[in-house]
Amino acid sequence: MSKDKFQLFLEQSKFQNNILSNAHLTSVSINTKQKSWTLNVTLHEVIEPEVLLPFLQTLKSYFYVPRILSGVIVNLSYDNLTSFSEVAIKYFDYVILDLSKEKARYLVLKNFKTRYEKDTFIVLIDKDSTYIKDYFDDIKEGFKSFGFNVNLSYEVLEDITPVSEMIESSIVEQEKVMEQKVVYAKQASSRQSARKTFSKKSSALAVPIKEIPIDQYRLDQYKNEKGDVVFLIEGEISKLELKQLTTTKLLTFVLGDADDAIYIKRFVKSEKDLNLAESLHDGDFIQVEGRANFDAFQKDVVLFADANNKWRL
Numbered sequence: 001m002s003k004d005k006f007q008l009f010l011e012q013s014k015f016q017n018n019i020l021s022n023a024h025l026t027s028v029s030i031n032t033k034q035k036s037w038t039l040n041v042t043l044h045e046v047i048e049p050e051v052l053l054p055f056l057q058t059l060k061s062y063f064y065v066p067r068i069l070s071g072v073i074v075n076l077s078y079d080n081l082t083s084f085s086e087v088a089i090k091y092f093d094y095v096i097l098d099l100s101k102e103k104a105r106y107l108v109l110k111n112f113k114t115r116y117e118k119d120t121f122i123v124l125i126d127k128d129s130t131y132i133k134d135y136f137d138d139i140k141e142g143f144k145s146f147g148f149n150v151n152l153s154y155e156v157l158e159d160i161t162p163v164s165e166m167i168e169s170s171i172v173e174q175e176k177v178m179e180q181k182v183v184y185a186k187q188a189s190s191r192q193s194a195r196k197t198f199s200k201k202s203s204a205l206a207v208p209i210k211e212i213p214i215d216q217y218r219l220d221q222y223k224n225e226k227g228d229v230v231f232l233i234e235g236e237i238s239k240l241e242l243k244q245l246t247t248t249k250l251l252t253f254v255l256g257d258a259d260d261a262i263y264i265k266r267f268v269k270s271e272k273d274l275n276l277a278e279s280l281h282d283g284d285f286i287q288v289e290g291r292a293n294f295d296a297f298q299k300d301v302v303l304f305a306d307a308n309n310k311w312r313l
Contacts, residue, residue, distance in 0.1 A: 009063075015055065017051055019043055019246075020043070020047070022044060023042070024043075028040070035069055037069060039063065039073070040077070046082075046084045046086075048245050049087065049090050049091050049094045049146070050245075050295075054295075056296075059072075085116060088121070091146060091148065092114055095143060096109045096110060097299060099142055108132070109135065112129070112132075121153070122153050123152070124160065125154050125156055125160065126156070129154075206234045206287060207233060208259055209262050210259045212262060213229075215294070215301060216294040216301075229292040230290070230291050230292075231292055234288070235285065236256050236257075236284070237254070237285075238261075239282070240282050249274065250265065250268070251268050253280070263300065263302040263303070264302065265303070266290075266305040290303040
């Protein structure tokens with residue numbers, strides 16, 4: 001594989017983030033026994049995990065050759081790590097979430113506050129939870145998959161609530177989140193407000209949100225059967241947030257109809273996009289067209305109103 005193909009990948013993918021669009025392929029390693037390729041890629045600076053993860057997914061998918069390769073591995077390095085401290089906790093949260101997918105015990109770390117200082121993650125724990133040090137090696141390996149070598153430590157605080165009580169509280173909160181999704185759907189069917197739409201030029205009728213596949217497996221199956229995963233949906237906005245990332249803004253909100261709800265995401269790139277984003281409010285009833293994707297950072301299927309879609313009032 002030549003570096004020209006990597007450049008073609010960047011050009012075809014049309015990444016909006018300048019750091020990604022200027023990524024550099026330094027070398028490629030081929031493991032004939034394991035039938036895998038390892039791409040060694042350098043980024044100029046550190047970026048947010050929610051921006052990096054779709055890049056890694058797309059990169060692996062682009063170079064994967066079915067029936068020839070068992071997998072594609074990406075090793076990352078950075079010219080400048082200065083900005084890592086700004087996004088360190090975001091990466092920590094993702095690594096813990098990813099580890100807990102295979103081993104639920106890592107979720108206990110979500111019960112403790114963590115800070116990053118002097119190149120070290122420090123987990124603030126109660127006196128009965130020193131066992132978490134046994135998890136540090138796996139967490140370090142998780143960070144290495146993003147090109148980071150990190151240090152971890154813990155600090156015992158005598159006044160912290162015992163972890164057993166915190167876990168019980170966490171379970172209650174998780175139940176509330178599940179219940180809230182139902183509430184979003186019910187609210188959407190009982191309220192009406194100003195309609196704003198962002199969609200492609202399309203005459204497709206809006207479909208119920210529940211028709212969107214709920215996980216990666218069903219999403220792939222749907223794509224194989226239907227050929228596309230673009231959906232036109234409508235509903236009521238809740239949990240609206242416009243986040244300022246390093247080089248762009250990210251609009252996120254939950255859209256709910258009478259039966260279900262889904263997260264909507266869109267990178268805000270133009271002045272028109274920004275004006276519309278700022279005009280949206282919780283409770284607005286809107287129509288959205290976008291492409292369904294499994295968001296590795298959020299561990300859920302979300303709808304991305306991508307750059308090919310037009311927004312209009």
